[in-house]
Amino acid sequence: MTHTARRIGRTLALVLPVVLVLSGTLAVSTVPWAGQNAESSQLLTASTATTSEKAATDAKPAEPQDVLREKLLTTLDTKDPGVALTELQRAVEARPSLAEHCFGLARSLGRAAVDKYGPTRAQRFSRPVCDTSFATGVSQQAMGH
Numbered sequence: 360m361t362h363t364a365r366r367i368g369r370t371l372a373l374v375l376p377v378v379l380v381l382s383g384t385l386a387v388s389t390v391p392w393a394g395q396n397a398e399s400s401q402l403l404t405a406s407t408a409t410t411s412e413k414a415a416t417d418a419k420p421a422e423p424q425d426v427l428r429e430k431l432l433t434t435l436d437t438k439d440p441g442v443a444l445t446e447l448q449r450a451v452e453a454r455p456s457l458a459e460h461c462f463g464l465a466r467s468l469g470r471a472a473v474d475k476y477g478p479t480r481a482q483r484f485s486r487p488v489c490d491t492s493f494a495t496g497v498s499q500q501a502m503g504h
Contacts, residue, residue, distance in 0.1 A: 424460035431464060432471055440472040440484035440493070448488045461489035469496020 427450055435443040447464055451457045457464075465488055472481035472493075478501035485494045 444488045462492040465489040465492035466496035469493040470500040473500035
């Protein structure tokens, strides 16, 4: 019985934050902001969709590592570098073709961590994801390279 309760608890601990983030994102994207009437909100949405559609047809598809980099940098910005590094490790495990880009991705996270936290605090998040690439990015950014 205890084992089953523990499994349910772990599952909820993994799934609940994702559900909360997604529901919050959807809620924010559908709420008309103060000072805007419904008509201007609809116009903004329509113009944004048109611009996005044009950009999508004009631009070549983003490479998987570029999409992942943007996602990881957003995670670093909204949470912390440790969470982003864990996501990087899981992404590489799930999609081995990303392994060749792991070093560059981890370095980018290290540089962004220095920009957000400073070199000393950023180094505290270092872990052995993609060898020492995160630490390399931290040191390069701290030295101004």
